[in-house]
Every structure is written in structure tokens, then in C-alpha cells.
Amino acid sequence: MHDLTNLIHRDFHIGNILSHDSEMSFITDLGLSKPVYETGIYKDSKQRVFGVIPYIDPEVLSGHDNYSKASDEYGFAMFMFEILTGIPPFHNIPHDIDLVLKICNGYRPEIPSNIAIPQLLVDTMKR
Secondary structure, eight states, X not given: OOOOTTOOOSOOSGGGEEEEETTEEEEOOTTOOOBGGGGTOOOSSSSOOXXXXXXXXXXXXXXXXXXOHHHHHHHHHXXXXXXXXXXXXXXXXXXXXHHHHHHHTTOOOOOOTTOOOOHHHHHHHHO
């Protein structure tokens, strides 16, 4: 078992979570992230953006911040959204520069009104 408390994953999304059984899951792909520039989104600074667009912290996407624990927490919130709703974040929008700009301007996935999620979890995702 690895101690992940001092690591920043930088590519935290649902595809990097493996379920062993109904009680245990594992975070995978530590250090194997691919840069966004390989998928057509370019960055003008020296820092390269890694990950799946809906899971990347807006502060990282906009170039205002480097990857951090907070950026992993943002990815975890999107993971929570997908697990709790059964719908990937921004599933109906192309994952392109337009989505990046929307996310940087505060756009977030909406929880469908027909899905009941405890308020504590909603508040955790929003935080």
C-alpha cells in the first residue's frame, strides 16, 4: 500500500479508480497522466495541463494556479457527481476549448432534479 497523503495526482478522474469489491477501491495511474496539449487544448505557459477536462480545476485550466491538493479535490468533486448521479460531468458537451472557457467562468454540471442526493454531499461537492 502506498501513502498518498503527500502526492498530487494531477489526473484524478473516474477512469483512474478501480473497484476491488463493494468495500474497497484503489486510485491508479500515479504519474502516467497525459498532457492536455496532446488532445488539442494548448497552454501558453511553461506549465502543462494534464487530465480529463471536466475533472480539471478551473484555476489550473485558466493558468492562475498550479496543480495542488485543491485541484485534486475539484477532481474528486466531479468524481462524486458522476457516482451520485450516474452521469459523467458535462456528458452532453464536447470536451473542447469552449468547455474549458465555460468551466473557467464558473460553469458546473447541474444535479438532475429527479435525483435525490443528501444535502451534505451536495455541499461537499460544491465546496
